[in-house]
Amino acid sequence: METSAPAHRRRLPAGRKADLASYVEQTGQVTVGDLAEHFGVSIDTIRRDLDQLDREGVLVRTHGGAVSSATGPLKDRALDVRMRVQTEEKERIARLAAGLIEDGSVVMLNAGTTTLAVARALRNHQDLTIATNNLRIPAELAPTAFRDLYVFGGAVRSITQATTGPVTFTMTPGGPEVDIRCDLALIGVGAVDEGGYSASNLGDAAMMSEMMQRAERTAILADSSKIGRRFFAQIAQLDRADYLITDAPPPPHIAAALAQADVQVLVP
Structure with missing residues (x-):
């Protein structure tokens, strides 16, 4: 009997991106590698998702990952992140x-x-x-x-x-x-x-x-x-x-x- 794939692998792209955005918001700062492992998809797929979510203003794309764009103090975020805000x-x-x-x-x-x-x-x-x-x-x-x-x-x-x-x-x-x-x-x-x-x-x-x-x-x-x-x-x-x-x-x-x-x- 064929076993079913893990739930996170069966998600449609739109659902995955929604889950990805929620995960970044909860975590605050993540790397591409961490996200690829967490969601069970390729690094290239995560990069495309992050690029699209950045264009939509859902999160802030950084070199090698992303951070949440949720309102709050930016005082401890690196310069490349703060340059993308406001x-x-x-x-x-x-x-x-x-x-x-x-x-x-x-x-x-x-x-x-x-x-x-x-x-x-x-x-x-x-x-x-x-x-x-x-x-x-x-x-x-x-x-x-x-x-x-x-x-x-x-x-x-x-x-x-x-x-x-x-x-x-x-x-x-x-x-x-x-x-x-x-x-x-x-x-x-x-x-x-x-x-x-x-x-x-x-x-x-x-x-x-x-x-x-x-x-x-x-x-x-x-x-x-x-x-x-x-x-x-x-x-x-x-x-x-x-x-x-x-x-x-x-x-x-x-x-x-x-x-x-x-x-x-x-x-x-």
């Missing part, structure tokens, strides 16, 4: 931020996917001096946009592909620190609420705060998914920034707090 919102924020930057000015940019979008939006600018801890920004900037580009040293956080350390430079190894200032600091943050701006990492928060201290003006960059949340490490209170650039008007109670702090909210 992409249109970040591009709109970046265009507004680029409009604040005048040719020939000195700009600081911190780590994050929104500031990477800003770097791409500067392709029509000229003669900028840019200082950043974002190791990806040099590859994103148009060569014609800047005169000088500086990257802050310090410990490298692989998850953000950025350095964490003091916002300083020395002319010679072991020499005195050079006092640096900028016209505008563009700071991508993890969360904004009535208490201020916050991040998930203490070192990152300290670096963002120091960038703000060295700036004539500061623009906070945060898409609407970050508004109304608070993370572990406080960066600064609301009144330390001049602008909040986001993709949608904040909720009334946060909008009132921003207005009281004299922060100008810019939305597309």
